[in-house]
Amino acid sequence: MxxxxxxxxxxxxxxxxxxxxxxxxxxxxxxxxxxxxxxxxxxxxxxxxxxxxxxxxxxxxxxxxxxxxxxxxxxxxxxxxxxxxxxxxxxxxxxxxxxxxTNLDITEGGMNDWMAEALGIENTVSVQDVHQESLFKLVVFVPKSHHQEVLDAVLNAGAGHLGQYSHCSFNMDGFGTFMPQEGSEPFIGQQGSLERVNEVRLETIVPKGIQKKVVQAMLKAHPYEEAAYDLYPLEQKGRTLGLGRVGELREPVTLKQLAETVKQNLDVPHVRVVGNPDTLLKKAAVIGGSGGKFMHAAMFRGADVLVTGDIDYHTALDAVAAGLCIIDPGHNAExxxxxxxxxxxxxxxxxxxxxxxxxxxxxxxxxxxxx
Missing domain, CATH: 3.40.1390.30 (NIF3 (NGG1p interacting factor 3)-like)
Structure with missing residues (x-):
């Protein structure tokens, strides 16, 4: 198909x-x-x-x-x-x-993470934070017989992440009432008869980016013709997303050695280098594309070197004055x-x-x- x-x-x-x-x-x-x-x-x-x-x-x-x-x-x-x-x-x-x-640049597991991984940059954070992910609380009422099936569906779709913990949810027993009307095809009960059913109130956290995916998974697993659920926007925020990555190099290297790594691992024939080739580097920043304007943000994060494309003459002079090394592999390194x-x-x-x-x-x- x-x-x-x-x-x-x-x-x-x-x-x-x-x-x-x-x-x-x-x-x-x-x-x-x-x-x-x-x-x-x-x-x-x-x-x-x-x-x-x-x-x-x-x-x-x-x-x-x-x-x-x-x-x-x-x-x-x-x-x-x-x-x-x-x-x-x-x-x-x-x-x-x-x-x-830029959504591919910013996202976790996207462009800048791939480039950082290729250059041996570890324990990374964003060079410059852009925004925090919005979170929603999903609440759905499920008949007890199908609780585990629906819970598995929403968690497997990516819901329930809190910091370093996954599969987070809250589940509380109760009972629901409903009366199927004419034209309905109820999973439980009959038209015109008030039903009282043992149900579970299932709650979990859903990031905005996967909200549609999680709701679709929930509705697919839910047995009811009309599933009762709510989505509440939360004041608390999720992951911080940003441009570029900065972190420690796997092991200290000279600027010349890192330049060779950039050429080999990003498959570029030449790089432009700002700084003394013998400078020892411990912390590096990388930004796909044209990242010269983030030079000061990289320095604020403690970077010894910035790897990014399209560096102009005056930015290079500013970097020399500030003591920041730069490796420019060009825009095509992306x-x-x-x-x-x-x-x-x-x-x-x-x-x-x-x-x-x-x-x-x-x-x-x-x-x-x-x-």
Missing amino acids: LAKGQAVIQCMEQLAPKHAAEPDDRIGLQLGTLQKDIKHVMIALDVTEEVVDEAVKTGVDLIIAHHAIIYRPLKGLQTDTPMGKVYEKLIKSDIAVYISH KIMKEKVALWLADQLQAHRYDTLVSASKVNTEPFTFM
Whole structure:
């Protein structure tokens, strides 16, 4: 069975929920439709003409990319312009394009965690906190005979996390009353007869990002035609989400040694380095993309070095003056996300027994040639 486009995106948004994105970030469906069967999903860093040609050749229906193809409002759509040709190929080939950008950067287990792991950065926290996850209290009333089934369903869907504890819930016995009306098909009782049933009040915590998933799991497991449940917004907050990661290096290394690790593990041919190559580093920060503006935040977190792309001349001078080392592998180092997302999404779709194929684009979209 093939997954519908919306089912693919529901899986993707479990990894990178839309609410985690920075304000005004251009994410989500940018071209095409999700109202179709998806035979083949391709994960890409950028959507260039070469990437689209690859997608057409391999029978792709949906591209999930990190960088938006429509970033500024379009004043027109002329197919004789470079990007106009790209849009035309996508539309004629019925290929949809979905963007997951800062929400993939920020999320736990996303871009910046992958980059930190690749560089041996451990015990990480965000370089700069962005927001805290909203929490809800789910309360549902379940007949005692199906209590364990519904409890397992909501906890397995991701509810019930409090700090370092999982599977947290509260369960209290009681009784519920209801009278099935004409047209109903009650699981218990008969139309027109007041019923009194032994039930369990089940309570648990649900993060906003998985609220829909948890409620769907609960309703699927619940035996009643009309399940009685409530969702209450909570004053307390969940996880703090932020941009970049900073932590201790697995072992102290020199700036030159870390630069070599960056080249090898992020698969880049060259890096630009700010600082004395012999400087000993113990704590490092990494930010995918262009992270120069977070230089002071990285220093505040105690970083000896910042690994990020697109460092400009004046930021480099400021770093020298402040005593912060910088390694710039370029923006294209974010291509680490292609294989990571492809493997994650393929596992999710397989778990749902979908036959949809997921692959990573093999096109190198690095625009610079190093002479």
